[in-house]
Amino acid sequence: MTIKEAQEAVDQWIKTYGVRYFSELTNMAVLTEEVGELARVIARKYGDQSFKKGEKENLGEEMADILWVLLCLANQTGVDLTTELRHSIEKKTHRDALRHIENPKLKA
Numbered sequence: 001m002t003i004k005e006a007q008e009a010v011d012q013w014i015k016t017y018g019v020r021y022f023s024e025l026t027n028m029a030v031l032t033e034e035v036g037e038l039a040r041v042i043a044r045k046y047g048d049q050s051f052k053k054g055e056k057e058n059l060g061e062e063m064a065d066i067l068w069v070l071l072c073l074a075n076q077t078g079v080d081l082t083t084e085l086r087h088s089i090e091k092k093t094h095r096d097a098l099r100h101i102e103n104p105k106l107k108a
Contacts, residue, residue, distance in 0.1 A: 003082045010071040021076050031069040038062040 001009070014021055022030065041062055044051045051057070074081045100106055 003085065004080070006067070007071050007075055007081060010068060011075050014072070014075075021072055024073060024076055027069055027073050027076070031066065031073065034062065034065045034069055038066060 021027070038059070041055075041057060041059055043049045044055065045057050045059070071081070073079075
């Protein structure tokens with residue numbers, strides 16, 4: 001599935017089952033909540049915390065939830081994420097072409 005197809009699939013789901021998009025402000029709050037849920041799993045899996053009884057290592061599920069809400073926000077605000085991701089990669093390539101390669105902190 002391409003990013004464009006993902007945006008279209010989310011839009012179709014919203015139109016079929018979701019009644020309408022939540023407001024942009026609500027979706028921003030939901031996105032923040034979902035990022036927090038991912039942070040909790042990462043803190044338990046890779047950090048010093050342990051999982052509580054009944055919690056699971058659902059990294060993929062949490063990441064997909066974040067992507068879902070981000071796709072909703074992109075659709076609502078008219079953002080073509082394929083184009084924007086291409087622009088972001090180009091910007092980082094030009095801006096950071098040597099930055100990380102020359103960073104002594106990143107050398108093994």
